[in-house]
Amino acid sequence: MNPIERPRRLRRDGLRKLVSENQLTASDLIAPVFVDATTDERVGIETMPGHERVPIEESVARVEEVLETGVEAVMLFGIPESKDERGSRAWAEDGVVQEATRRIASETNATVITDVCLCEYTEHGHCGVLENEAADDPRLTVKNDETLDLLRKIAVSHAEAGAEMVAPSGMMDGMVGAIREALDDADYADVPIMSYAAKYESAFYGPFRDAADGAPAFGNRRHYQMDPANSREAMREVELDVEQGADVLMVKPALPYLDIVRDIREEFDQPVAAYNVSGEYAMLHAASEKGWLDLQETALESLLSIKRAGADLILTYFAEDIADELA
Numbered sequence: 001m002n003p004i005e006r007p008r009r010l011r012r013d014g015l016r017k018l019v020s021e022n023q024l025t026a027s028d029l030i031a032p033v034f035v036d037a038t039t040d041e042r043v044g045i046e047t048m049p050g051h052e053r054v055p056i057e058e059s060v061a062r063v064e065e066v067l068e069t070g071v072e073a074v075m076l077f078g079i080p081e082s083k084d085e086r087g088s089r090a091w092a093e094d095g096v097v098q099e100a101t102r103r104i105a106s107e108t109n110a111t112v113i114t115d116v117c118l119c120e121y122t123e124h125g126h127c128g129v130l131e132n133e134a135a136d137d138p139r140l141t142v143k144n145d146e147t148l149d150l151l152r153k154i155a156v157s158h159a160e161a162g163a164e165m166v167a168p169s170g171m172m173d174g175m176v177g178a179i180r181e182a183l184d185d186a187d188y189a190d191v192p193i194m195s196y197a198a199k200y201e202s203a204f205y206g207p208f209r210d211a212a213d214g215a216p217a218f219g220n221r222r223h224y225q226m227d228p229a230n231s232r233e234a235m236r237e238v239e240l241d242v243e244q245g246a247d248v249l250m251v252k253p254a255l256p257y258l259d260i261v262r263d264i265r266e267e268f269d270q271p272v273a274a275y276n277v278s279g280e281y282a283m284l285h286a287a288s289e290k291g292w293l294d295l296q297e298t299a300l301e302s303l304l305s306i307k308r309a310g311a312d313l314i315l316t317y318f319a320e321d322i323a324d325e326l327a
Contacts, residue, residue: 034079038080047282048281048282066320075115078090080120084122086118128143159183167193167250170196176193192247198234200252204253250275254280255305281318
């Protein structure tokens with residue numbers, strides 16, 4: 001070997017970190033927080049070890065725990081005290097996310113981002129108003145434009161409560177433009193939108209649906225979430241969201257779709273977020289419990305791969321544990 005060609009020179013301790021091409025920091029991470037209006041005590045989530053649903057009264061304390069690790073941003077998901085066909089508790093002034101947001105925004109320095117969707121609030125567990133509500137109807141679809149009207153209400157109610165960014169996740173056509181218009185008309189032009197711009201119909205969401213009580217009561221979401229086989233479609237979806245005013249572009253899930261993260265990073269200038277989802281979290285925990293993998297090392301490697309693919313922000317259930325490692 002030519003003595004000049006020795007790339008291992010820079011892999012020695014001390015130099016290795018100095019020349020790392022990508023650095024993961026606590027400020028890159030967003031921690032999901034589940035707020036539950038149906039309980040007065042913390043409830044562990046069996047399929048997501050280390051995570052809990054917390055009552056509204058505990059929401060500030062829960063976010064303070066996140067902040068202590070160095071993570072500065074949280075994404076709030078709500079479990080309402082009641083559900084109906086249209087998910088009306090999603091935009092209620094005294095709704096679970098609205099109440100928690102007010103408390104967190106007034107009592108902490110956290111950056112509060114809120115999930116804007118209907119699946120946790122509807123009796124049927126779908127992300128909008130249904131066209132065909134029979135459980136055995138194979139034509140089950142969501143009324144897109146009627147759902148947009150409800151998403152407008154949700155986003156404005158979150159902004160009124162103090163959310164610093166809203167994140168529509170329902171994959172309705174035109175949702176970013178509808179929400180942008182509603183926020184602007186309500187004098188919240190400064191509230192940015194993090195769009196779930198490329199959200200796939202994925203099997204990796206199972207533990208989250210347990211955590212947020214948001215699983216479909218019947219049918220599936222393949223008519224409005226993306227086909228995992230498609231990548232060019234993702235670019236069309238993202239381009240439409242950019243045209244409608246999306247400020248941050250999210251890919252969900254993260255690890256199975258790193259090619260999509262990379263494609264978006266190379267094509268668009270907006271910050272790119274990736275959601276390291278519940279199934280990705282749960283499978284590493286399960287392997288760790290078997291003694292097959294080192295949890296901290298594989299979690300860190302996973303998040304670094306997401307960063308390397310081009311994500312600026314990572315929404316992850318590992319946020320607190322990894323932030324402690326990064327400190």
